[in-house]
Amino acid sequence: MLSSTARHLYWMARYIQRAENTARMLEATNRMALLSGSDREWRSVPSIYGLGDAFAQRHAKPTMDDLLHFMTLDSANPSSVLNCMRVARNNARDERNNLTTDVWESLNATWLELRGMTVGPAHGFDYRALIDWIKKQAVMVTGAGYSTLLRDDAFNFVMLGAYIERADNTARILDVKYHILLPSGERVGGSLDYYQWAEVLSCIGAYRTYRRVYSSKIEPWRVAELMILRHDLPRSLRFCLLQIDDNLNQLAELYGARGEANRLAGKLHSRLRYARIDSIFQDGLHEFLTDFIQRNAKLSAEIGRQFLMD
Amino acid sequence: MTEKRFFDEMGGGKKPRAPYRHIAEWLETAPQETLTAKRREAEALYRRHGITFGAYGAVDGNETTIPFDLIPRVLTQKEWQFLERGLIQRVRALNAFLYDAYHTREICRAGKVPEAQVLLNDQFVGLAQGLDLPGRVHAHIAGIDLVREGEDEFYVLEDNARTPSGVSYMLENREVMMRLFPDLFQRHAVLPVGRYTEELLNTLRSVSFNDAREPCVVLLTPGQFNSAYFEHAFLADEMGIELVEGSDLFVDENRIYMRTPRGPQRVDVIYRRIDDAFLDPLSFSADSMLGVPGLVGAVRSAQVNVVNALGNGIADDKSTYVYVPEMIDFYLGEKPILKNVPTWCCDKPDDLKYVLDHLPELVVKETHGSGGKGMLVGPTASKAEIEEFRALLKSRPQHYIAQPTLALSTCPTLVDSGVAPRHVDLRPFVLTGRETVVMPGGLCRVALKEGSLVVNSSQGGGTKDTWVLGA
Numbered sequence: 001m002l003s004s005t006a007r008h009l010y011w012m013a014r015y016i017q018r019a020e021n022t023a024r025m026l027e028a029t030n031r032m033a034l035l036s037g038s039d040r041e042w043r044s045v046p047s048i049y050g051l052g053d054a055f056a057q058r059h060a061k062p063t064m065d066d067l068l069h070f071m072t073l074d075s076a077n078p079s080s081v082l083n084c085m086r087v088a089r090n091n092a093r094d095e096r097n098n099l100t101t102d103v104w105e106s107l108n109a110t111w112l113e114l115r116g117m118t119v120g121p122a123h124g125f126d127y128r129a130l131i132d133w134i135k136k137q138a139v140m141v142t143g144a145g146y147s148t149l150l151r152d153d154a155f156n157f158v159m160l161g162a163y164i165e166r167a168d169n170t171a172r173i174l175d176v177k178y179h180i181l182l183p184s185g186e187r188v189g190g191s192l193d194y195y196q197w198a199e200v201l202s203c204i205g206a207y208r209t210y211r212r213v214y215s216s217k218i219e220p221w222r223v224a225e226l227m228i229l230r231h232d233l234p235r236s237l238r239f240c241l242l243q244i245d246d247n248l249n250q251l252a253e254l255y256g257a258r259g260e261a262n263r264l265a266g267k268l269h270s271r272l273r274y275a276r277i278d279s280i281f282q283d284g285l286h287e288f289l290t291d292f293i294q295r296n297a298k299l300s301a302e303i304g305r306q307f308l309m310d
Numbered sequence: 311m312t313e314k315r316f317f318d319e320m321g322g323g324k325k326p327r328a329p330y331r332h333i334a335e336w337l338e339t340a341p342q343e344t345l346t347a348k349r350r351e352a353e354a355l356y357r358r359h360g361i362t363f364g365a366y367g368a369v370d371g372n373e374t375t376i377p378f379d380l381i382p383r384v385l386t387q388k389e390w391q392f393l394e395r396g397l398i399q400r401v402r403a404l405n406a407f408l409y410d411a412y413h414t415r416e417i418c419r420a421g422k423v424p425e426a427q428v429l430l431n432d433q434f435v436g437l438a439q440g441l442d443l444p445g446r447v448h449a450h451i452a453g454i455d456l457v458r459e460g461e462d463e464f465y466v467l468e469d470n471a472r473t474p475s476g477v478s479y480m481l482e483n484r485e486v487m488m489r490l491f492p493d494l495f496q497r498h499a500v501l502p503v504g505r506y507t508e509e510l511l512n513t514l515r516s517v518s519f520n521d522a523r524e525p526c527v528v529l530l531t532p533g534q535f536n537s538a539y540f541e542h543a544f545l546a547d548e549m550g551i552e553l554v555e556g557s558d559l560f561v562d563e564n565r566i567y568m569r570t571p572r573g574p575q576r577v578d579v580i581y582r583r584i585d586d587a588f589l590d591p592l593s594f595s596a597d598s599m600l601g602v603p604g605l606v607g608a609v610r611s612a613q614v615n616v617v618n619a620l621g622n623g624i625a626d627d628k629s630t631y632v633y634v635p636e637m638i639d640f641y642l643g644e645k646p647i648l649k650n651v652p653t654w655c656c657d658k659p660d661d662l663k664y665v666l667d668h669l670p671e672l673v674v675k676e677t678h679g680s681g682g683k684g685m686l687v688g689p690t691a692s693k694a695e696i697e698e699f700r701a702l703l704k705s706r707p708q709h710y711i712a713q714p715t716l717a718l719s720t721c722p723t724l725v726d727s728g729v730a731p732r733h734v735d736l737r738p739f740v741l742t743g744r745e746t747v748v749m750p751g752g753l754c755r756v757a758l759k760e761g762s763l764v765v766n767s768s769q770g771g772g773t774k775d776t777w778v779l780g781a
Contacts, residue, residue, distance in 0.1 A: 002558050003569040094534065097547050153571065255572040307571035 005098055006157040007308035008091040013145075013161030015088035016107070019081045020138035021169035022049075023131045025176070026071055028203040030128065033064060035195045042067050044179040048172050049079055068127040072134070073117055081134055085111045100148040103141065110137040153254055156247045157307070163247075164300045167240035171289045171296070173203045174227050177220075178286040197223050204235040224285055225277040237292065238272040244299070245269040251307070261302040268295050317460045318731055319383060319721040329384040329779055332497045337381070337722065337729055345380060345724055348490050352378050355486050377772035378483060379723050380490070383734060383754045384498075390778040393456065393464060393738070394748050396647035399638060401452045401740045404471055404625045406641035408448035411624055412438045422636045431630070432678060433623025435586060437593055437606050441619065444517040445744060448619040451510070452740040453477075453753075456648070458719040465651045465716070467735065469634065471626040472618060473583050476753040476773075477739050478541040481506060481548075483775040484751075499780035501750035506739065507548035510581075513743035514549075518578040519612045525578040528552045528568060530559070532584050532600045542583050556584075561604030564611040580605075581617045589620070628711050629655060629677040651716060657708040665712040666703060669696050672712045674703070687763070689715050718763055721774065723756055733757045735765050736776060750778035 025045065032041040042064055046055035051070075054077065059066045072081045089111040096104055117130070142162070149155050177200055187193070197218050201207045206226060213230075214222050230236040245265045252258040280288045304310030321327040326334035356378060385393070410417055411428045418425040428434060453474030455467040484503055488495055511527065518525035531542040533555050546553035558568050559577065567574035582589065588598040593606040608614045624630060632653045635646045654661035654672075665672060669688050676684035686699045703710055720731035738752030754774040755765035765771040 001570055002552055002554060003571055004555070004558050006571045097543055097553065157571070251571070257572075309569050 001098075001152075001154055003307065003309040005095055005154065007304075007310065008095045009098065009154055010157045010161035010303070010308060012088045012091035012095070012107075013158045014165040015084045015091070016138055016141055017162045017165035018079070018169065019084035019088070020135060020142075021166065021173070022071055022079070022081050022084065023134040023138070024203045024205070025169075025173055026068060027128075027131050027135075028173075028199040029176075030064070030068070030131075031202070032196055032199045035199075036192055039064070041196075044176070045071065048176060048179060051077065051079060065125070065127065068131075069125075072127065072130055073114070082114050085114050098154055100144070102144040102148045106137070106141045106144050110141060153251060156251050159243060159247045160303060163240040163243040164296060164303070166235060167237055167244070167296050168293055170204060170227060170235050170237055170240065171293050173200060174224065175286060175289045176200060176203075178289075193220075194218055201226070204233075206233060206235065209233060221277055221281055224280065228280065228288075229272060229275060229277060231273075238269075241265065241269040241272055248303075259302075259306045261299065261306045264295070264299045264302055268292075268299060316717050316731070316733070317458060317463075317719040319458075319719055319734070322731070329386045332494070333381065333384060333722075336494060342728060345729075349378075349380055349724060352380060352486050352490060355489065356482070376479065376767045377758060378486065379732075379756055379758075379772050379774045380487075381722050381724055381729070382487065382775040382777045383721050383736070384777045384779065385751075386779055387501075387781065390501075390750055392647070394750075396464075397454055397738055397740050397748050398746045399642065399644060399647050400454060400466065400469070400634065401449060401742060401746055403634065403637040403641050404449050404452065404469060405447055405742060407637045408471075408619065408622060408625050409443075409446045410641070412441055412448075412621065417637065417640050420640065422640050423633045427630065427633065428624055431624045431627065433586075433621065433627055435621030435623075437610065438619065438621035441610065442612070443619055444519060444615060445742075447517060447742050449622055449625065450513055450517060450617045450619075450742050452742070453737045454740060456736045456738070457651075457716055458736075459717050460719075464648060466634075466648050467651060467716075468628070469626040469631065470737075471622040473585070474737070474739065475538045475541055475583075476737060477506060478544045479773050480739070480749070480751060480753045480776070482544075483753075483773055487775045498777060501778045501780045503749045503751045506749045507545060509741055509747055509749070510545070511549040511551070513741045514579050514581055514617060516743035517615050517617065519615055520578055523576075523578065526568075526576060527579040527581065528554045528559075528577055530554055530556070530580050530582040530584055530602075532588070536583075538583065545581075551581075556599065556601050559602045559605075561602060561608050564604070564608045564613050566602070566605065566608045566614045577614060579615050579617060586620055586623070589616070627677050628653075628675055629657075629708075632711070651713045654712045656703055656710040656712065661712075662703065662707050665710075666700060669700060671715060673715050674699055674710055674712045677709055677711060687715065716763070718757075718765075721754075721756065723758070723772075723774075725758065725760075730760070732760070733763050733765065734774065751776040 029042045029045050033039065045067060046052045055062065055067070055070055058070060058076065070077050070080065074080045075082055077083065089107050092099055092104055092107050145158060149158065177196060197220055198207060201210050201218070201223055204227065210218065210223065210226055213226065216222070226233060226236065228237045231238050231242065233239055248262050248265050252262050319327070320330040320334060407417065415425060415428060417423045418428060449471040451474060453470040453476065455470065456464055457467050458464050480503060514527045515525045527549070528551055529542055529546040531539060531553055533539065536542070543553055552568065554568055560567055560569065566577045566580070568577050584600055587594045588600040590601045590603060590605040591598045592603045605614070605616070606620065609616050609620065631650065632655055635650055638644055638646045654665050656662045656665055665674070669686070672688045674686040674688070686695060688696065718733040718735060721734045722729050723732040725732070734754055734756045736752050736754050738748055740746060740748050754776040755767070756772050756774050757763060757765045758770055758772050762770070
């Protein structure tokens with residue numbers, strides 16, 4: 001396999017994952033806004049993605065629909081779902097020989113349909129239905145990969161791309177709570193606070209899981225524990241790092257060499273395995289997540305350097 | 311224009327020629343609607359396989375499939391055996407010429423080919439001089455364009471010894487035909503062509519400089535924006551080799567490697583589908599992003615073989631064409647089996663005079679032109695066009711050749727109004743590694759416009775499956 005093939009597959013998987021998680025984040029934000037009846041929640045979304053300035057430039061007096069358009073169908077926003085799918089699809093097109101028809105066709109069809117949705121930021125467009133559809137399509141493409149791709153080293157790079165991106169996105173979603181301040185008069189642990197934590201959970205599809213695991217009311221530290229430290233929740237940071245570590249180990253065995261990426265992944269995985277939630281809270285959740293996002297980005301850069309000729 | 315009778319492959323209105331017996335029967339009994347339905351089915355198959363001309367896989371609406379015609383062109387075994395011998399002979403001579411031209415040029419010393427024809431040719435590559443390639447093979451893959459004027463009158467129209475394309479259509483056309491008309495195959499013993507990719511891989515593996523190692527072969531493409539990208543991806547896939555772009559390869563101490571996640575991997579043979587000019591920015595166009603810096607150095611130090619070899623253009627341009635019968639005589643001591651089309655070289659004063667006197671009945675071609683560009687078709691040209699060419703011929707005669715307008719044979723073809731004769735040519739593919747082999751058949755191109763003699767796909771041409779009958 002060529003490095004360029006590995007690189008295309010890695011980025012294809014990252015962008016599919018990013019599109020899905022953007023849709024999840026928007027869904028939760030939208031619900032939070034409905035619950036609180038204010039614009040506090042959704043206004044913070046662009047800054048979570050580092051897009052605060054770009055969004056402000058595009059919309060002087062933004063509405064919720066402006067935000068939904070900006071994050072989904074706006075071709076001027078490099079991180080919009082439309083552009084994520086475009087990049088994912090172009091990477092896949094270069095590797096049609098190395099993908100199954102199922103993966104290629106479902107991804108290509110998703111892109112074609114998205115591209116056909118030429119709505120301006122006009123009111124009345126059903127963004128909620130669009131968000132549902134994006135989630136469904138992303139799950140379908142990912143599922144096509146799981147059920148049809150040959151389990152060779154190419155697959156390892158698909159997995160690495162997906163889990164690096166997912167780890168980053170889960171950390172950012174959890175960090176939303178830091179960016180959303182409670183309105184004055186609302187106390188920490190109050191009802192609004194409660195609903196916000198519940199929405200963060202549903203972002204990663206883990207609301208029911210929380211109930212099953214803890215069978216208790218929603219406590220911030222438990223939500224964080226679930227999303228950071230659970231070894232069996234597919235969108236937790238620890239689960240993502242377990243997958244990354246595993247895939248890198250498989251590559252090391254196959255290629256007969258271990259490199260810096262293996263060391264960084266092993267180290268980050270261990271930190272999550274042996275961390276405790278109370279000490280994370282003591283040092284500050286936001287600080288922990290910021291640090292994690294940086295380490296994860298460094299790991300991605302190292303994977304790029306070691307294997308992908310980035 | 312004088313009324314010309316064209317040779318029809320099926321026999322025209324008369325009793326069908328023997329190899330077309332079953333085809334004629336089939337066409338007589340099959341209702342037009344069935345044929346039209348089958349044609350739609352064929353189109354759907356092509357789209358689904360992603361066989362397109364233009365941007366590969368770009369389901370954007372800007373891709374087109376080359377029209378495929380359902381009615382095959384049929385050759386008897388006897389006809390084919392004759393063509394096959396002629397093709398092998400011709401390609402052996404072209405290879406001998408290429409070796410000689412880049413070494414001592416014995417053929418020029420013997421006075422058979424002017425030295426200027428080699429050295430002053432735009433396609434001459436100085437860096438290819440003295441290259442000692444495995445088996446002395448330069449044209450590993452050759453596409454020889456054949457036309458027919460009568461029962462036993464086959465002519466070579468053109469040699470393609472650089473990067474001939476179209477073989478994927480030969481293979482896919484057969485696949486589609488077998489799928490659509492299994493009953494027709496039961497009534498004919500059609501010789502298979504499916505082994506082409508295996509033979510191609512054998513050919514490529516056999517010309518590695520390094521015998522000690524299992525050769526690593528790759529296919530070098532300019533990328534997905536090239537109109538033949540589908541073919542590049544298809545062939546790489548069928549052979550199970552890597553499809554690489556220039557940026558996937560690098561040269562270190564004259565050795566060539568591809569970048570892989572496990573580290574650099576040595577490459578022994580490169581089947582390149584990139585023209586000479588873009589192959590190596592250190593040797594040719596410095597601004598080319600498509601090639602690999604240092605590639606030519608690696609070839610010269612016998613660390614990697616490039617297929618087809620550098621500088622093959624001197625053997626297949628239209629001004630060299632007239633010397634091919636001489637080459638066959640000089641290198642092989644044989645008489646040419648396949649005829650050349652009579653050709654006037656306008657750099658010879660007598661030829662030029664003849665051409666200027668007969669412009670309305672001739673076809674004039676630029677020696678380095680291709681794809682139907684820079685060409686005058688006398689019988690259909692306007693007075694102004696003829697005068698324009700007269701001026702061009704007088705000012706730069708050495709850039710032009712002229713040939714009589716050929717009466718290309720016709721083959722029954724499914725068109726909107728029903729089944730009608732259309733002009734065809736044939737490009738068989740000749741592979742040379744340790745030995746020279748030809749797949750029985752080739753790419754049959756058909757001019758879909760009534761009366762048109764231009765079969766190029768860029769000018770509205772289509773393709774047909776070509777059947778060589780085994781018995």
